[in-house]
Amino acid sequence: xxxxxxxxxxxxxxxxxxxxxxxxxxxxxxxxxxxxxxxxxxxxxxxxxxxxxxxxxxxxxxxxxxxxxxxxxxxxxxxxxxxxxxxxxxxxxxxxxxxxxxxxxxxxxxxxxxxxxxxxxxxxxxxxxxxxxxxxxxxxxxxxxxxxxx
Numbered sequence: 842x843x844x845x846x847x848x849x850x851x852x853x854x855x856x857x858x859x860x861x862x863x864x865x866x867x868x869x870x871x872x873x874x875x876x877x878x879x880x881x882x883x884x885x886x887x888x889x890x891x892x893x894x895x896x897x898x899x900x901x902x903x904x905x906x907x908x909x910x911x912x913x914x915x916x917x918x919x920x921x922x923x924x925x926x927x928x929x930x931x932x933x934x935x936x937x938x939x940x941x942x943x944x945x946x947x948x949x950x951x952x953x954x955x956x957x958x959x960x961x962x963x964x965x966x967x968x969x970x971x972x973x974x975x976x977x978x979x980x981x982x983x984x985x986x987x988x989x990x991x
Contacts, residue, residue: 847875848923849912851904851943852882853934856927861889863927863958868893870965877901877921879908909939913946922976924954925961951979 848871852860864871864886876898878886883900890896902908915921924947934940947954955961 845875846873846922847877847920848925849877849915849921850882850886850898850925851879851909851912852927853904853929853932854881855929855932857882857885859958860925860927861885863925863961864896865890865893867965868896872896875899877912877915879904879912880906904939905934905936907939909936909943913943916943916946916950916952919950919978921952923964924952925964926954926956927958927961928956949979951976 850860850864860882868890872894876896877883878898878900880900880903882904883898887896887898887900901911912921912924916924924943926943928940944954946952953964955964
């Protein structure tokens, strides 16, 4: 039996209303997936969608308290298939290194991710998102076996 596809949902404070609006617009699609969210975003999404359909979210810590890093670990462990991260490029973030690390991990592990409404719409409209989509894990053997110079 194939594992349920999982999606991580994250948004910076200024983008949380936009993510909530996007989730409400796509609630019936998203309800088919296993959903993860950083703590504050997850609480907002649960509260903001309870009038539409039950949305079960696996809430992690708040982003600045380690939630971004928890998501990165889940990506590296193969538990998350897609990342939707509405980030705010105009607002300085005290946990900016964590945000960059999360995006780096998503790229490293070849996870499709969307950083705004348009890219999220394209990602979820993609035929690749069909039930038979299976992401191929990158092969890091060459990297792991490299010679370290002393």
